Amino acid sequence: MDTVILISQVIMGLALVLTFVRVVRGPSLPDRVVALELFSTTVVGLVGVYAIQSGVASFLDAAIVIALMGFLAAIGFARFLERGGPRDD
């Protein structure tokens, strides 16, 4: 079971690295917002795997909070884009 957990953590770490490449390269601000949302979703998965690894179920509460923050950040960025705030991309 430990090996399986390690493998899935490595796979998700690779996914985080690939997402970060899109955050850096992303040609426009909406691309970066989508990449950041995928970032938060992947971190939710990582926290779930860490809860299994450590045996502490309270980490799932942290996962809920991270999912909520990612959603609110996406909504806020979308409002910011539609209102036409200053952009640098």
Added chain:
Amino acid sequence: MIEFIKGTLLIAGSLFMLLAAIGLLRLPDLLTRMHATTKAAALGVILIMLAAAMHFAEVGVVARSFAIIVFILMTAPVAAHVIGRAAYFVGSRLWSGTVKDELRPNYDPLTHELKSGLETHENAKRQPRNTDPS
């Protein structure tokens, strides 16, 4: 047996997340990238949370992981819709191989006005009736 199911769920979930990341990196424009990330990442989180629920097998933990699943299922489409709408309105480029853009003939970017295609004189003179939803 339950260990095997848990391991399969974990590996499948993380593979779906890797698939979402690869799609985000490889696909050509914003809407196709969103199409890759929202669905695959939501499915990955769902599988991992099912694995966590099976691992702990307590009422509180199972309820919490199902709460995460329901939350992800409710928020991922909303966030994708809002970002996609904002990106279209700020003029995000579509892929050069895009076949159909149904919003383009009905949207005026200067006045920020959407048409439904039903704006006839007859519809403009139409009075509300009692049976219409208010």
